[in-house]
Structures are given as C-alpha cells and as structure tokens.
Amino acid sequence: MVSFTKCVKTGKSVYLLYGDAMEAGPQSRKIDFSFNTVYVIESFKDGEKKCGKELYEDTLRWQSIRNRSFKSCYNDISSFRELEKTFFEIRSEVRKGMCPVLHFDMHGDKEGVSLKNGDHVDWPYLNGVFQDINIKLKNNLFVTMGTCHGANVVKSYVVTQPACMLGFLGFSKK
Template sequence: MFTKNDDKRYFRFNAVYVIESLNNYELQTGEVLYNDILRYMPYKIEIIKCRLFKVNSKVELVNTFNELKEDFHSHGTHPFLHFEIHGAKEGLVLNSGELIKWREIASLLRELNIMTGNNIMVSLATCYGAYIYGSILPSLPAPFFAFIGPWNTVTSDEIMVSFTRFFEFIFAAESLKDIDLDLAAEKLNEENDVTEKFGFHLSEAVFDRVVNQIEEKLKDPNEFKKRVENLVEEGLKIESIRNSFTREELKKASEDYLRSPSSVRDRMKNDFLMRG
C-alpha cells in the first residue's frame, strides 16, 4: 500500500484487527464491520488475517497489545489496527468507564510500531480521535505510520457508512501493493457534510506540525525547562533508551534538540520515522 508524498512512502500489513469497547446496549459498530466485511477478506486475499478483539477494561486492552506483540514475534504480523471505542479530548473511554489517556495509547502503539519498523496503520472510529496529536513526542519514535481520526464528535451512523466504504475500497484492489491510501481516505468523507470529518495524517506531517508548535511555545524559558523534563521522563520509560543513556545524558540530548538547527531536526525526524 502506498500514499502520495515526497518520497512515495510504502507500508505493508498482513492483518486487520478491530479493537472494540462499547456498552452492550449500543450498536456494536466494530463487530458489525467485522462480520459484514472483514471476516471474509482472508478468503479473497490469502495473506490477510482478520480478528475482532472485544475489550472491557484497561487491563484487557494492555493484554491485547501484549498478544499483538507476541503475534509479531511468532508470525511476523504487521497489523492494521481499527479502534471502535468512545473517545474524548483526553483519550479513549472504555466499556468499564476507564479513561486511557492519549499518551498511554501512543505508548502502546509505539512499542508495536518500533517492532514493525514504522508499519502500523491506525484508524480511530472515535470521537476526538485526532487529539492523539497531543501525545506525540518528536524525540521518540513514531507510534504509527499514519492514523485516521476526527477532531470532533462522530455518530455511529457516520462511522458505519464511512468505514464500510473505506474497507470496501481497500479490499476491492487486486493486490495490497496497489492500494492508494489517499483515495481510500477520500471514501471516508464522501457521505459527510463536513469536507474532512475523518482526517488522514501521515507520521511525517504529524512530526512537522508538532515540532512547529513546540518551537513556537519554547520561546518561553519556563516552557523550555518544563519540556526538557518531560522529554527525559518519557525517554526513561522506554527500556532501550533507559539502558543506553543516563538521565543527565538524556537531559543534554533533549536540550540540544530543543535548541537545534534544522540539520538536527532533520536527524530527529529520521529517527522518529525509523528511516534506517
């Protein structure tokens, strides 16, 4: 699958996993999508694996991600993750009523995306899904190759119509490598009154937008200090970083980045996108 951008980025997947956490009295939009379309895809495209995960709590969500990581280690699975969960500006709200903050979601995605070499595609059929932007740390690897999500509220009807069209378009292709994600994303919004109800955001564009916002904000010395502290704490949560850098080294690296010229920013972007 590919998308049109400066370097014609490609990514591959061999599984589509729906992660759903909705109240029992609601329309189970993820289950309907799976039953109507996705479960039949392996019969058409042999390499595709499709599965529905129903989660009711944070513990179950974390266990699902652990299962996905094990699936990668055992079978080399590169999944397309589709979330059918209630969303808020602060994060995802599970069936249990637990709020999983966007930063926590990004952390779970990042671990899997690192394993796959920036090959995780995410679609968020959730209200305020695009607010995951606020969890992006340009000093760390990207949590996804790209994501789809709205900035505002969405209804179950909008979700059903939009993502039915989206997945029908994807799997109408003769070969996965021929799928144009830009055109697939257009299908999401064909029936919406809003031109772009569901936005399609590549990790390159996410990096640029976040960094531009940060650089403007960091002109304030207090914000600069706070940002350095946040970068250090987030970096130390990642085992590979924690084992390679002391706190002082990580602090120095964070300060250098925040004061960096464009050449350092370019190197940081390469690391963010995992460009070998």
C-alpha cells in the same frame, strides 16, 4: 506529515498522519506500506451500535476466508486489563511476523478513550503502546480511530521520540 481534510459523510474534520512524522519532505513521496492483519478493538456497552463488529462480520472475516495470508481479529473489550491483554497478543504476533492495522471503535474525549466498564485510557498511554509496536514493525503501523477526538493521540506524540505510527486516520472532534 499531517493532512487535514473533511469527512464527506459527516463534514467533520479528519486528521491523516502519514510518512515518518520526524522527517520533513514532500507529501508526494512514495511510502512503502504493507499489512497482513486487521485488528478491530471495540468497547461499547450492550445496546450501543457496534460498528467495529459490523466491519469485522460484513467485510474483514470474509477477506480472511478468501485470502489465507490475511488475518482479521475482532476484540470486544470491557476493561483496561483486557486492553492490555490485547496489546500483549498483538506484540507477540508482531514478533512472529504479523503486520497489523489497528482499528479502534469506542467512545473518546479530549483526554483519551473510555471502555465499557468505565475505565479511561489516556492518549499518551496509547501513543506509547503504538510507538512500541511501530518500532518492532520498523515504522509500518497504521492506526484508525473510530472515536470522538481520536486525532488527539497524535497530539501526544513527542517529536524527539521515534514515530508512534506510519499512518493514522481519525476524527479531531466529537
């Protein structure tokens, strides 16, 4: 199910994908969702504002201290290779029982996201990674994209394939 709304703060369009994207049904149905970890994955050049780091330092790490069953991770990545390493780590932790929310904070465009060293990662690649993790989580992955055009990751979803995520929050435009 995809819902379209406006961000109160910026007035920009925001997509919210929730439920099993392949299953039709009323929007009011109950969705069982749980998580025990938030991964913040950020890639901005030096001198650029790092909102993901602020989110981690101001909120998430304190929750980890207060609640031992909750984990938060901050990953400041520079390259595609580092992103792949982070995804490998996430998959490994999922096999051990971690249920993450993935939050991305980086530059995005209609084709994908840009990393601080100039590497470009396209939406279909990310969609495939999310799908792999979501299958392991039995349709319990929630992704947030603090990127321009982040909702384009949903546009690369192929309806005949297993769902790439249970839920999504991100901007449709710049």
